[in-house]
Amino acid sequence: MLSMVGTPIGNLGDLSPRAADAFRAADVICCEDTRVTSKLLAHLGISKPLMRCDENVIAQRAPELVERVLAGERIAFASDAGMPSVSDPGQVLVEQAREAGASVEVIPGPSACVTALVLSGIPCDQFFFEGFLPRKHGERVRRLRRLAPVPGALIFYESPHRAEASLAAIAEVFPTRMVALCRELTKLHEEVLRAPAPELLEAVRERGELKGEMVIVVAAPSAEELEAWDSAGIIAGTGFAAVPATAEDRDAALTGAIKEALAAGDSANAIAKRLSQQFSMKKRDVYARVLELVE
Structure with a gap:
């Protein structure tokens, strides 16, 4: 089982008993920052192996983690605060787990x-x-x-x-x-x-x-x-102007938008999230394109 665990955004009293149980049952706890999660676990009196899975490495580690779930391990994932995947790492891991047929559960928690x-x-x-x-x-x-x-x-x-x-x-x-x-x-x-x-x-x-x-x-x-x-010509109810009609124009527009965001110092994950919405594409496809341009 892969457990996506919501954690407190400030008040430790907001951690649910089910979230604590998920951490206790896990074979390994993946987290955005091991220092932050280790403090939370110390508060609970829990000692478990921790694996860093921030936005820079989670895409590379996701296949291994999914294989471990399929092999029978229980893996818990937590971001520094709030719900994983919501402006935090986690989405790519859930997506790959779903595609592989691995069991996934969400332990609801606070959301800023x-x-x-x-x-x-x-x-x-x-x-x-x-x-x-x-x-x-x-x-x-x-x-x-x-x-x-x-x-x-x-x-x-x-x-x-x-x-x-x-x-x-x-x-x-x-x-x-x-x-x-x-x-x-x-x-x-x-x-x-x-x-x-x-x-x-x-x-x-x-x-x-x-x-x-x-x-x-x-x-x-x-x-x-x-x-x-x-x-003014904006698509009512969406906030987005129409995307280019042809595949070539669409690719050129996407490339330009990625380069502009990279020049502004935005992270690959943030760029992929924003532009996948704008261009109606899968986030992982945009993310892959971002990595290509970075290289």
Whole structure:
């Protein structure tokens, strides 16, 4: 059995008894960072072999891990916090296990994106999880414009030193939308800052750099805004412009987008995740193309 285990995003009390049982039953625990997971296991009083499987090596180790599951071993996988595969390593391992016919289970646990969405007070009947925005301002703005017509709340992860820059891009593209900045989720100093995008940006600038991992939630577009974006030629309800019609044009566009993202310093996993959505391709195919261009 391959067990994908959700782990706390801050408060260790959120670890479920089933997650602890999965760790105790595992022959090996694969994790994003052995130092982080070893602390969690020490809290539980569990000692197990650990194997590092971060985004840089998980694709190479996945075949071996799947073979071990098929041979009868129990393997648990955990990212540093939250649910594996959700803006964290894990998806490629589950995909290969499914294709090989190996048994897979998910041990549900905390998720920063869902926690922030509910905590924000922003309507969440529909939402789109983006993960991290590009590093450069121009690329952030272009990406936000592509997401503008999505008829639901938008959720972004962000680090403390980039939060202000991301809020500046959001205020530029969505000046009338309500935005919530959620930080230190489930921890002692949990906080939600909520205001129209320009006002929130100003409030953050006045406070200076905030600490802790952050989630930004942007309200859905109004009917008037949707109509405006639709008139601009964006596919209504998707946030994406039409992809090139021919295979040659599509490949050229994909190659250009990958090179641009690599130049911006984005990781291969982040590029594959974002562009697989944009070009309606399998993530592993885009990931393979990224590796080709890196080499």
